[in-house]
Structure formats: structure tokens, C-alpha cells
Amino acid sequence: MYFQAFFIFSLFISSTQAAVLDFCVGDLSVPDGPGGYACKKPSKVTVDDFVFSGLGTPVKLNPLIKAAVTPAFAPQFPGLNGLGISMARLDFAVGGVIPTHTHPGASEVLYVVQGEICAGFISSSDNKVFFKNLKQGDIMVYPQGLLHFQINSGKTPAMAVVSFSSPTPGLQITDFALFANDLATELVAATTFLDAATIKKLKGVLGGTN
Amino acid sequence: MYFQAFFIFSLFISSTQAAVLDFCVGDLSVPDGPGGYACKKPSKVTVDDFVFSGLGTPVKLNPLIKAAVTPAFAPQFPGLNGLGISMARLDFAVGGVIPTHTHPGASEVLYVVQGEICAGFISSSDNKVFFKNLKQGDIMVYPQGLLHFQINSGKTPAMAVVSFSSPTPGLQITDFALFANDLATELVAATTFLDAATIKKLKGVLGGTN
């Protein structure tokens, strides 16, 4: 009987290469391409490639923003490679804030696991701000590439999980992009309308130079 | 000054049609297309179009499976329309099960909010089963279109949130597809190797006829 079943199946899938077609667990050790990482050899793939435990334990919060973002993108969780989705975990102390940022390559949905979060995004066409106080169990969607932010608006710590429409959504925090590098203060000033003193102060806080 | 700013902006975005480009909140009252629903008029869009509270409250569990799935797909949450992502909530009593099913149009990531869940999927190329006992905070990914299942494997109720790489992932529960309709018993038998008595029993349980 077993032979028979094997025989049936061999009619359908005639070569070992086929085993890779259902998924493409990322192999981070070889060069990637525009669509993602090369595929790990299927014979070496186990269930542990599809499970990630890194979002389960709270991370140490950053004292500056009293918050933390823990990503489960393809570089951290290679089982997502090629599958069009990823996740992250947001932790907030009381008063914690995820500063204004974008994800260049994905839309996002946020689910409030615990606490209360004031969340919003800014439309590009008319600068309108869509924001609301979210309670536990609420979800909110941020359209791809638009500036958005999250603030712990409650009196207790807050936690949320977020999902993205790409395994590599990217994350560009506006303040870090503007101030946490060596772009000359006069260039930052020219392109943001901010004055040199403000820029230099923020470069100091965020680790930028020049 | 206000005039000046208005003037700057009018150089960039010269017509009111542009307001819709950032998002396309679904208008369920007119015909949809292959890419999703038609867009609600931008002037009528508010923050409430981007927030959904339907996952916050536990729903009544189904006695047969001691579990429930609450979707936040585009038909329930039209703000997701066109954005490549959606969510759902899974509730399990002790012993609860989400039966084997597929999402024809999306990959899925599951995050365990509470309890312990035995979750798995079956590869198509060699029928290999990838399954594992997930603890609170673990995430697992299911590649698009493959059969998968979730079982409460703990001694307490469990809850998970899941995300999909499409606003309309679909959900095809194998048992419902096979038995909860009027497909003649002999046709089900011919295409599944199940015997007529088994089919008729399951049609009875799940509401099928013929």
C-alpha cells in the first residue's frame, strides 16, 4: 500500500526541487535579491523555521522614549521570506512614545494587547491628521508610507502587536533620519526650516555629528 | 502667512481628486472590482474608518468546536481596502479547535496573546506536517494557501490574533467545504475516498444535505 501511495504522488511531483515551492525560508548567508533572501535548502527546513519566540519577552525600554520596538521582520525571522507579511511588538512605559516614523515598504495594522494608546497618521495629500485613543482590543490601520506615531495615553504600561504587508517593511524614524547621522547642520536647516541651534541640540541627543 | 502656505501646497497638489490617493476606504454600497471595493469619497473619511473595535470583545464560542474566529477583513473593516493586510481574533475554550482550513488568498502570521496553542500546517509538495506547541508571545507563519489548524493545547482558555497578507484572505474550512452543502454524497465519496456513512454523518453535524 505504501508503495502505491508513493506511486500516486510521484505522478504529481516528479523531482526533489519541487519541495521548495510551498515556502522559501530565507538563507541569510548568501546574497539576497530584490524579492528577498535566497531559499534555505528544503531538506534542512524544520518547524522551528516557521516559529519565532523573540516577541514573547518584554525588552528593556529605551530611557529617551520610554518605549521599545521589537521587530520580527525577515532578517530576524527568515521563515517570513517571500510571504508578504511580518510582525513587531511595541512596549510602552507610562508616558512612552514611538516617535513619528514611516515604513517605506508596507501598510501596518496595530492591535492593542494592553493599555491605552493614542495613535495617528498624517495624510500626504492635505496634511490631515487621523488620530484616536485606542483601547485594549482596538485595531488601527496605517496606509503604506505615511507618517504615523503611537503614544501611551493611559496610566499603565501599554503593549501592542503590529503587522505589516511585507516581510521587510523598513522603519524610518523621522528624527533619527534627520539628526542621527553626519549630514551637515546647514543642509538639515535648508531642507527642514529648523534653525541651527535646534538641529545641533537634537544631533546631540540622538548621536548625530556635523 | 496662511495664504503663503496654502500657496506652496497648491503647487504640489493641484486638484481635490488627489485627496484619495493615500488610501481607499471601501464603499460597500457600490460594485467592487478584482482589486477590492470602490473608494469612499475622501471628504467623508474620518479616523473611525481606520479604527475597528470588533476584535476587542470575546464572542460566544461555538459549542461544536469550542472556539470562534472573529474576522477583521475588508468587508468588516473597510479601511483595510487596498492596503494588503487584515486581521482576525481566535478564541478557544479548553479543548477548543479551529479545524483544518486554508486562506486561498493570503499568508498568515499568528501571535499567541494568551494560553498555549498547538498549531501546524501541511506542505503540499510532500505532505510533511510542520507543527509545534506555541506559548504566549510566540508567533508562527503559515505560507499562502496551505492547510493548517490550531488546537488549544493548554489547560486554560487561549486567545490569538492573526494577520493576513491581504485585506480579503478568504477562509475555506475543509470540513465545511466538503460537508456543509448539497453536494451529492456519491460525489463527495468519489473525490475524497470517504465512505457514504461517514459523509452522511458529517453532513448531519455540519448542516449539509444530499
Add this chain to the structure above:
Amino acid sequence: MYFQAFFIFSLFISSTQAAVLDFCVGDLSVPDGPGGYACKKPSKVTVDDFVFSGLGTPVKLNPLIKAAVTPAFAPQFPGLNGLGISMARLDFAVGGVIPTHTHPGASEVLYVVQGEICAGFISSSDNKVFFKNLKQGDIMVYPQGLLHFQINSGKTPAMAVVSFSSPTPGLQITDFALFANDLATELVAATTFLDAATIKKLKGVLGGTN
């Protein structure tokens, strides 16, 4: 004159790398990625990379289902790599059946070359079955990821060719996925409502264990 033409053309395409841009014949000997196989060196590509003869000769039918599926997917026919399409051939003896299955990554169109085929698919949203007796020359479409089946409904052998909207559509036969592996009988029972005796019988027929 020849020089002149060469000169014209060299204005358009300035490097030999360009030769690969029209197509990407799969090279099965190196790792693949989410979008498919790496490209064979263009200088080694011949017309035989774009022609496949494996569907021309009838294969031995499987005695269990009195039918056979012969795929021309990218692993069998690497010229399809990256081109968004593939084919397969279905052969049926009298009484032959292709059991209920899905293609996780593609929609399908079937063309009846010979005989009569009862073919159907099951919608996910309301479990409605769309099925019909197809005659020679009829075509039927199966939307991506939905369960479908084909039965020889005539009194002669039947043959069909099918096409898919992906070079790697995948093929998940529900019975094989559920019974032709080592998933424990109690887990199959819990996730399908089938009783242990039925499961063990089908595991026997299809080569499963546990």
C-alpha cells in the same frame, strides 16, 4: 552594412548582461529565491529551453484513482521560470477521478481535449459548489486556492490540459495532506471531525502512519 547594423544596435543595448532581460530560464543547480530559480546563463539558452515534450505521451495511470496528473511546472520545465504561467495534463480511465485538491499559488483553467469531465469547485464564503459536466472543447476556470475536483463522467477515457497563473502553482490533494503522513490520528481527528477508524483506514490506503 553589417557593421552599420551592429553599430545601430550597440546604441540600444550596450552590454552583454542585457541578453538575459527577455527571459530567465531556471537554473535548478543553484539556490532559488521567493520569485523563482536563478537564471541560466543567456549564452547557454537554446530553443529547447522553451519547449517541453513531457505532456505528449500518456503516463501510466494510478490504479487507486484511475487517473494521472503530469505537471509542466517550473521544476519540470525551467523555461517557465518567472513567466507567470504553467501547464499540466490530466488523464482519466473510465471512472477515473482527480481527488479534491487546491493549488495554493494559482488560478487554473481546464480545457477538455477528449471525453467528458464532471468538474467543480467549492467557494469559501458560503461552501457553495459550482460544478458541471464538461464536453470536449469546454473550458472551466477555478479561482485561486479553492478546493476543486475532476471526475471522468463519460463512458470513454478522458484527457484535459490545464493551465495555471504561476510557474509554481503547487498542488495540495486534501486526502494526501490529511492521511499520507505521520500526523497522529488523534490530531487528525481533532481537526477534521473524522473518527479514528476512518482515519486509520485512509492512512492505510494512502501510506500514512501514526
Add this chain to the structure above:
Amino acid sequence: MYFQAFFIFSLFISSTQAAVLDFCVGDLSVPDGPGGYACKKPSKVTVDDFVFSGLGTPVKLNPLIKAAVTPAFAPQFPGLNGLGISMARLDFAVGGVIPTHTHPGASEVLYVVQGEICAGFISSSDNKVFFKNLKQGDIMVYPQGLLHFQINSGKTPAMAVVSFSSPTPGLQITDFALFANDLATELVAATTFLDAATIKKLKGVLGGTN
């Protein structure tokens, strides 16, 4: 029991809008969009929307080319709308030819149902011609947008079915595009290197003017 099943299902799919998500049969009576036609109301969809019989009967051949193309694209077969695939049938008398043409929006696979067909395509990067004599059962793939042709190379009538990676692949026959319209002879001459006499002769044959 039936109530129970209904209840289970209502947990999964909570609104009638959901019924459309599995497919989007084209409604040709309202304006279409870039992604295809608007969807027919799901409650009016029947199995006949997914079956097309127009390829079953041979059509009258055109005396000029001793051949015919019968399309089953979305405008003829609206069930394909949004599903990424379509078909057509090619009929050839002895000596019949499908003239050089492109499909601007799709790759194509050809399956020889009957007879012998000399088929080829021309690469864009180096004008190399890939062509071969195909026998019954052979398949050949044409990469998207490249010029290709088919000639009955046997001593009997021939027939093939072809599939496309789009429901609306388009079809641009080079000779018709150049000569079967009112583009001024001098403009055709300037852009093709052909002389006026040749152009006027072909305009005459193919119905062009000017």
C-alpha cells in the same frame, strides 16, 4: 443541527458582502478599471459563469492566412476577470499561418492538440530567433511582449490551445498594426524602412488607407 452549523459559520463570515471575495465575475455593463471589470453581484453568479464553450467548435478560417484565432479572454469569458489567466484556440488549415504578433500584457504557453506547428519567438536584446517544429503534445512558452509566430508545418490541419498569464493579454498583429489603419504611408515608411509601394500594397490587402 442545521442551526448549529449556520451558527458556526456565522462566526467566520459575518456579512453577505463576503460572498464576492472568492472571485469577481466581470460585469461588462458598467465601467471597468485598471485591474479589470467590476464584479457581477455574487447572488447572480452560477456555474455557467465559470464555464465557456466557445472554444469547442472550429470557426471558419480566414482565407488570407488559412487560420483562425478564437479568444477566451475576459471580454468573451467574464469568469476569468481578476484571475490572472485566459485561453485561446488556434486553428490552421494546411499552410495556415498566425502572422507575427505580440501580447502586450502576458506570457503565453501553447499546447499542440493536433498536427505539427512550426513556432518561434524573437528575443529583443539580440534579435535571436528561437523556433522549432512542434509535434502533437509538445508545449512551448513565449515570454511576455516578444514577437512570435506559428505556422502549420505539417500535411494535415493543425489545432492548438494557448494560455496566457492575464485575463486580458491583448493581441497586436504587427502587419495589422502597421497597415490596417489610416496612418499615412510616409509615416509608415519613415518608421519601418519599407518603401511606399510595399506599404500601399499591404494597406490594400489588409484594409488600410492613406
Add this chain to the structure above:
Amino acid sequence: MYFQAFFIFSLFISSTQAAVLDFCVGDLSVPDGPGGYACKKPSKVTVDDFVFSGLGTPVKLNPLIKAAVTPAFAPQFPGLNGLGISMARLDFAVGGVIPTHTHPGASEVLYVVQGEICAGFISSSDNKVFFKNLKQGDIMVYPQGLLHFQINSGKTPAMAVVSFSSPTPGLQITDFALFANDLATELVAATTFLDAATIKKLKGVLGGTN
């Protein structure tokens, strides 16, 4: 002869609906969808739908930035609808600047028509700034969704044309998004690390309130 040609063609394209398949000129008067505007009736489409003259004449520069952006996106040039591309024109007086901004939905290529432009973008993963002084005829690419800017770095007026990988790339100027609306100063402060005085000053310049 004309009849003959008509006859040939009628074998290929059997219905008037087909005329729309080559393009989908946007009809701005009816609701749009996630993929773009509904298609203008093909019989009303003329060559003027595919030509746009709005980039030909220099616009009045904005005194604040001494620059101007003139878009040719789908709302301005509906012939682009569904075609995956758009354009814009950038004009700079001496000292002119296009402030730091993103295009949420597209990558961009810039071509310097006249003058000298210092252009750069900021990577999201490590805040690295890639910038360079571009001369007439140089092109530069900005990956999708990343912050970038352009400054007239020469001693004469400058002009550039830019292209986008979408008909509706969007444009989010960071300063306008942060300051040209009614988002409360304390929320801006919390999410940007800027102090209230700086925010209020910029709200004043750019027309924001609160």
C-alpha cells in the same frame, strides 16, 4: 478587400468591450478603486488623453522655498491611470530648495535638465545619507518611501524632471505633515523631540494651528 480584413480581425477580437484592454484612461467623475480610476469609455479616448502639456511652462515659484513642484500624476494626467508611471517638473531659483519629503507609493528617478542640484536620500536602516552634487544630464534614483531632498547648488536657476514608478506616487513633505495642520503642539512635541517654541514658529510659517 476591406471586408476581408475586417473579417480577419473579427476572428481575433469579437466584442467592442475589448477596445479598453490596451489602456484605461482615468474617468475622474466616478468613484475610483484601489488600483486607480475607472476607465473612460474607449470610444471617447483621443490622442489628447495621452499627451500632457502642463510641465512645459515654468510655474510661479514659491517665495518661501524659491522652488516649485509641478506634478503630472494621474489626477492631473488621467492617461497615466493604471500604467505604473508618472512625472513631475522641479523648478528652482538660485538658492531654491525642495524640502525633505517622501513619496509613499513609488521610487523616483531625477534627471537634471538645467543647472546644478545637490540631491540626497536617507536610508532607513542606518540613517546613512547618500547625497551628491548633480550636473546637467545626471540622473539619480531614490528608493521607494525614503526621505530625500533637492537643493539648487549652482549659481543659476535649475530645472529637473522626475519620474515615479506609480501613477499616484503621493508626496509627503515632512515639514508640512508636521506643522501645516491642527495637530496639537504638545502631540507634535511628544512625537518629534522638538520644543514647543520651535513647533509654534513653524506652524506660523506653514499655516498650522493649535
Add this chain to the structure above:
Amino acid sequence: MYFQAFFIFSLFISSTQAAVLDFCVGDLSVPDGPGGYACKKPSKVTVDDFVFSGLGTPVKLNPLIKAAVTPAFAPQFPGLNGLGISMARLDFAVGGVIPTHTHPGASEVLYVVQGEICAGFISSSDNKVFFKNLKQGDIMVYPQGLLHFQINSGKTPAMAVVSFSSPTPGLQITDFALFANDLATELVAATTFLDAATIKKLKGVLGGTN
């Protein structure tokens, strides 16, 4: 302070692999895949990978067509790899012509930098020609895969820049595809309605044989 900033950031992006996610500069030295070239190591990427100067200097015109096309596609400008866009420059002497051609993989927008250009495309569904005399600053769009041409219609040299909705749009010049290769004259004749003398003459002009 610097340490603090580093610490914040390390919460977001936890591995060096992440650096590649913003872009994928093509590495032409290793095999490519269907989606493009493999990515250059991020640590070796500089601003020069995103800037291309090859369009800045006029190239020598071809005497046959009194025109030239200079591409900036991914093989020439690897920074475009994976970004969905590319460019080219068209130069025309008085009387210069870009012969009828297609881009199999992209739509195109043309911007007239200098002079006057008569440009047109031919629809596939009804062979209708859409053409117009374009002046400096006009733009025109050509839908993907359709035959189009450009003629210098003014009394001075002309120059245009064109953009494509793909980094590898391809370029198939109809005359070169038909005549600049070794396809036998009788096969060209059979598939184009042209007579042997015309074909042999054009093969002579364009460097073809047989």
C-alpha cells in the same frame, strides 16, 4: 549620549542584514533571477551607485536613422535594480527617427527636452493610431507593450528623456527583430506578408542573413 542613541536604534534594527532592505543595488557578477540582479553587499554601496552620468553627453548618432537611444536600464545603472523604474535619452538629428518598436516589460513616458517630436502608438484592439506633434515640455505616455515610434518633426535637432515602469523594460525594434537575424526569408515572408525581395533588401540594410 551617542551610546544612548545607538541603544535606541539597536532596539529597532537588530542585525546587519537589515541594511540591505532599503534598496538592492544590482551585482552584475553573479547570476540574476526573475526579479532582477542579486544585491551588492550594503557595506560596499555608495552614493555613486545611485547616480548615473551616462545620459549627460550626446552620443554619436546612427547614420541610418539619424538618431540614437542611450539606455539607463538596470544593466547600465544597477542602482535601479528592484525599484520599478528606469530612463533613457533619445537624440535626433533633423529628420531623425526612432523606428517602430515595443518595450515588452514596461509602460513609458516621454518628455521633450528640446525640439519637436511627432510621436505615436498603435492600439492592439483596433489598430487605431494615436499620434501627435509634441513641443518642448510636452509629455506623452505609451501603454505597456504597444508599438510606438518617434520622429523629429522640427527643423532643429531634438532631444527627449523617457522613463519606464521597470528597471528592465526591454526594447524590441520591429525591423531589427524581423530582418537583423538569420531567420529564413521564406519564414519571414510567411509570417509578415512581405515579399522576398523586400525582405532580402532589408536584411541587407540591417545586417540579417538567409
